[in-house]
Amino acid sequence: MAEGGPPRGATGTGGGGGLGEKETWELFSNWVCCVCVVTFDLELGQALETVIPSDYKLSDTEKSNICYLAFPDSNSGCMGDTLFHIRIRCTGSGTGGTDLRPTNHHYGAPLVLMPDPAYYYGFVYFRQVKDSDIRRGYFQKSVVLLTRLPYITFFNFIIQRIAPEYFTHGLASLEAACGNMNQWPPPRPGQQLHLPILGQIIYVRLPTKSDKPAARDGEGPVIKKSSSVVVIPSVHDLNLHQALQPVLNNFEMIWELVITNEPIVVMGPSPTLCANTVQALVSLLHPLKYASDFRPFFTIHDSEFKHYTTRTQAPPRVILGVTNPFFTKTLDHWPHVIKLGEISSSNPGTEESRPHQRSRSPGDLSDTRPGVFSRYKPFLQKDKTFARLVISNKTPPGKRPMEVQNVMVKKHALELTTSFIIPLERYLASLMPLKRDVSPWRPPPQLKPFDSELFLKGMEGAGPHLTSRVKGNWTGLYQ
Amino acid sequence: MSGGPYNYSYIFKYIIIGDMGVGKSCLLHQFTEKKFMADCPHTIGVEFGTRIVEVSGQKIKLQIWDTAGQERFRAVTRSYYRGAAGALMVYDITRRSTYNHLSSWLTDARNLTNPNTVIFLIGNKSDLEGQRDVTYQEAKQFADENGLLFMEASAKTGDNVEDVFIETAKKIYQNIQDGNVDLNAADTGVQLKNTTAPADRKQTQQQKQDGCNC
Numbered sequence: 001m002a003e004g005g006p007p008r009g010a011t012g013t014g015g016g017g018g019l020g021e022k023e024t025w026e027l028f029s030n031w032v033c034c035v036c037v038v039t040f041d042l043e044l045g046q047a048l049e050t051v052i053p054s055d056y057k058l059s060d061t062e063k064s065n066i067c068y069l070a071f072p073d074s075n076s077g078c079m080g081d082t083l084f085h086i087r088i089r090c091t092g093s094g095t096g097g098t099d100l101r102p103t104n105h106h107y108g109a110p111l112v113l114m115p116d117p118a119y120y121y122g123f124v125y126f127r128q129v130k131d132s133d134i135r136r137g138y139f140q141k142s143v144v145l146l147t148r149l150p151y152i153t154f155f156n157f158i159i160q161r162i163a164p165e166y167f168t169h170g171l172a173s174l175e176a177a178c179g180n181m182n183q184w185p186p187p188r189p190g191q192q193l194h195l196p197i198l199g200q201i202i203y204v205r206l207p208t209k210s211d212k213p214a215a216r217d218g219e220g221p222v223i224k225k226s227s228s229v230v231v232i233p234s235v236h237d238l239n240l241h242q243a244l245q246p247v248l249n250n251f252e253m254i255w256e257l258v259i260t261n262e263p264i265v266v267m268g269p270s271p272t273l274c275a276n277t278v279q280a281l282v283s284l285l286h287p288l289k290y291a292s293d294f295r296p297f298f299t300i301h302d303s304e305f306k307h308y309t310t311r312t313q314a315p316p317r318v319i320l321g322v323t324n325p326f327f328t329k330t331l332d333h334w335p336h337v338i339k340l341g342e343i344s345s346s347n348p349g350t351e352e353s354r355p356h357q358r359s360r361s362p363g364d365l366s367d368t369r370p371g372v373f374s375r376y377k378p379f380l381q382k383d384k385t386f387a388r389l390v391i392s393n394k395t396p397p398g399k400r401p402m403e404v405q406n407v408m409v410k411k412h413a414l415e416l417t418t419s420f421i422i423p424l425e426r427y428l429a430s431l432m433p434l435k436r437d438v439s440p441w442r443p444p445p446q447l448k449p450f451d452s453e454l455f456l457k458g459m460e461g462a463g464p465h466l467t468s469r470v471k472g473n474w475t476g477l478y479q
Numbered sequence: 480m481s482g483g484p485y486n487y488s489y490i491f492k493y494i495i496i497g498d499m500g501v502g503k504s505c506l507l508h509q510f511t512e513k514k515f516m517a518d519c520p521h522t523i524g525v526e527f528g529t530r531i532v533e534v535s536g537q538k539i540k541l542q543i544w545d546t547a548g549q550e551r552f553r554a555v556t557r558s559y560y561r562g563a564a565g566a567l568m569v570y571d572i573t574r575r576s577t578y579n580h581l582s583s584w585l586t587d588a589r590n591l592t593n594p595n596t597v598i599f600l601i602g603n604k605s606d607l608e609g610q611r612d613v614t615y616q617e618a619k620q621f622a623d624e625n626g627l628l629f630m631e632a633s634a635k636t637g638d639n640v641e642d643v644f645i646e647t648a649k650k651i652y653q654n655i656q657d658g659n660v661d662l663n664a665a666d667t668g669v670q671l672k673n674t675t676a677p678a679d680r681k682q683t684q685q686q687k688q689d690g691c692n693c
Contacts, residue, residue: 169554172551176525179525180527196542196544199544199559228670
């Protein structure tokens with residue numbers, strides 16, 4: 001219920017036609033496309049057991065992708081519960097819901113939080129436990145929430161809230177959760193929203209594009225003393241420090257690889273770690289949106305597996321997160337590999353993360369130490385102050401809380417991105433026609449052509465070195 | 480912040496429980512929308528509604544969870560009892576079976592809420608006097624024996640609907656005033672306003688303390 005919203009928000013039973021028109025999924029579809037249950041059928045393998053709303057249309061390719069990506073690639077290491085997210089290409093019409101219709105709900109949202117028309121985000125909660133009543137001796141099931149909204153932290157919380165309830169209470173609980181979501185007010189940026197879900201109220205505010213990076217960034221959901229209320233300070237902020245820990249030592253280089261749209265594969269021990277790291281890489285460009293494809297968790301069963309791993313072409317300019325060791329061979333022609341180790345919170349292992357010069361010999365490929373494997377020669381130099389502050393934060397006096405570390409990493413990325421973009425913006429602005437030349441009595445003025453020589457020349461007086469303390473060959477990076 | 484329609488000092492969590500078809504959703508709808516819903520679909524799991532009321536000069540936001548009466552949702556709805564400050568337990572005066580099941584609902588309510596939760600018994604459909612199947616006296620006696628507040632009401636005419644919600648809030652507020660509810664404890668179903676703005680919260684707490692001292 002939106003604070004300060006229309007009166008119904010404060011007094012209604014949920015709005016949108018109220019209780020009388022429950023069968024329409026209009027409010028639900030503002031947030032979520034559908035919720036699926038994927039089970040392991042001994043005859044069929046992974047299979048879609050349930051889709052809510054039941055009339056939501058998924059294409060066969062989408063169904064197959066959901067089924068395969070909803071389970072970790074190698075189940076053996078994933079006893080208990082595993083949480084991760086996936087991204088799949090929309091191939092169907094999605095017309096079961098109303099989610100494709102143009103909407104102004106998102107007006108004023110930052111670019112990176114706009115709904116993605118071409119992809120689904122899937123938030124997966126996988127449970128694997130021993131169960132002697134089942135023929136194979138294991139219970140294996142996933143609940144997947146599909147949406148087009150990249151609210152990573154928010155939906156990770158939602159799926160953690162609804163999936164365990166489903167495993168305990170069955171389908172009725174999932175229906176109840178979806179019923180709650182079908183009472184939610186639209187996701188309008190800048191409003192304080194109160195969202196009921198399974199007996200709790202979530203307080204959340206969606207950012208607007210004019211928001212300043214807030215000091216509260218990067219905190220996880222805060223459960224208030226009263227368990228009936230949960231405050232989610234940010235719908236999308238990740239813990240960058242944690243997700244990028246193995247590569248913090250090469251931070252500027254990683255940022256360069258992302259902004260220049262290089263193909264990167266992230267190999268990790270679990271879908272959770274891979275998904276978080278891939279998402280963190282993409283978010284390094286905020287407020288810019290990473291325009292290429294990225295897959296937080298990718299498996300050999302993905303319908304685009306062949307397309308993305310072919311050796312007949314140069315590797316596609318995408319970022320993939322993988323766990324299957326098979327990919328070390330399949331993708332050994334990829335130029336940049338990030339390997340993640342098991343992250344233990346007690347030991348922020350960074351000393352291993354010296355830049356490895358990746359070699360083509362298979363012996364080195366089986367090297368499982370975390371770090372970046374790349375022959376890329378960065379244009380920018382390392383920011384030693386940043387490295388010293390953030391990485392060598394090990395000695396007790398310098399021990400900073402994780403949140404602060406995270407904000408520092410985020411700030412550094414933001415500074416790099418804005419420093420990179422300001423000269424471009426300034427130059428582009430100079431190409432625009434002057435206002436006094438725009439007149440109905442004259443032919444439309446022409447834009448001046450983008451002259452890269454001229455642009456680079458201008459860098460000397462107005463380059464990124466003015467706004468960033470990171471030194472190096474910025475000009476080379478633009479080229 | 481002061482004086483606006485969204486200004487309130489407390490949030491109380493309510494649940495509405497009882498058999499299928501006794502009119503739980505209609506009571507909620509009548510209370511929040513001041514309208515009677517003639518055709519009301521079965522509740523799926525739990526619905527949610529809010530309204531701000533005034534009790535003893537204090538604005539209180541009621542967060543009301545309306546549970547499904549269907550047996551298949553029973554396990555799901557049980558998890559909503561936790562942290563409820565008020566429980567409205569509803570039966571239908573024209574159907575004795577809904578009255579006979581009250582002890583089972585009461586057991587759930589007692590077991591799953593805390594000792595200070597205010598339980599209000601509501602005999603709904605009081606407009607259907609001709610079809611009455613449970614007398615007022617009988618239900619009143621049941622309520623007294625079990626320490627429940629009691630009223631008959633009609634979601635259709637709106638009779639007493641306002642009162643049951645507000646009387647419950649009064650009783651909860653009274654419990655706070657008497658010091659029976661620890662505002663810092665979890666799961667009391669009572670919150671001081673503004674969990675999002677710490678400064679405001681402090682202020683409200685200050686006001687609260689002042690209020691207590693005098």
